[in-house]
Amino acid sequence: MSAGKFARSLGIRHLVCGSCNGCELEMNALAAPQYDISQEGWSVVASPRHADIITVTGPMSGAMRLAAQRTIEAATEPVVIVAVGDCATGEGVWCGAGSAGEGAGKELQASIGIPGCPPSPDALREGLRAAATLLDGRNS
Numbered sequence: 001m002s003a004g005k006f007a008r009s010l011g012i013r014h015l016v017c018g019s020c021n022g023c024e025l026e027m028n029a030l031a032a033p034q035y036d037i038s039q040e041g042w043s044v045v046a047s048p049r050h051a052d053i054i055t056v057t058g059p060m061s062g063a064m065r066l067a068a069q070r071t072i073e074a075a076t077e078p079v080v081i082v083a084v085g086d087c088a089t090g091e092g093v094w095c096g097a098g099s100a101g102e103g104a105g106k107e108l109q110a111s112i113g114i115p116g117c118p119p120s121p122d123a124l125r126e127g128l129r130a131a132a133t134l135l136d137g138r139n140s
């Protein structure tokens with residue numbers, strides 16, 4: 001894949017919207033030596049204002065709905081929302097259970113979905129690369 005403008009300087013803000021933490025464990029692996037996303041120039045940022053990509057996990061819990069919407073509103077364009085895992089894409093085991101929603105990525109209109117329960121680090125990296133390509137298109 002060719003390296004676009006964003007491919008080597010992504011700021012990633014993560015939102016947990018009712019995940020069981022399985023997806024987060026795999027995302028944490030991206031910082032481990034085998035994957036080490038810092039070598040790609042990617043970093044996790046604390047503010048949505050600094051984010052190029054917002055990753056979301058979980059079916060969307062009621063407690064997180066308003067906070068998640070405010071986080072998305074606080075982001076500056078261009079930004080790409082990525083649904084991580086089956087729950088976020090609306091296919092997960094927790095979707096529609098109790099007060100859970102039908103997928104955080106669905107509710108927040110994610111442009112990219114990374115399937116899996118949980119997705120592997122390789123799948124996560126490929127999904128983030130796809131998001132970087134999408135960002136390049138929006139910024140050109």
Ligand code: SF4
Nearest residue numbers: 020022085086087117
């Ligand atoms: S997709 Fe699987 S691992 Fe990820 S939050 Fe849902 S149940 Fe947990």
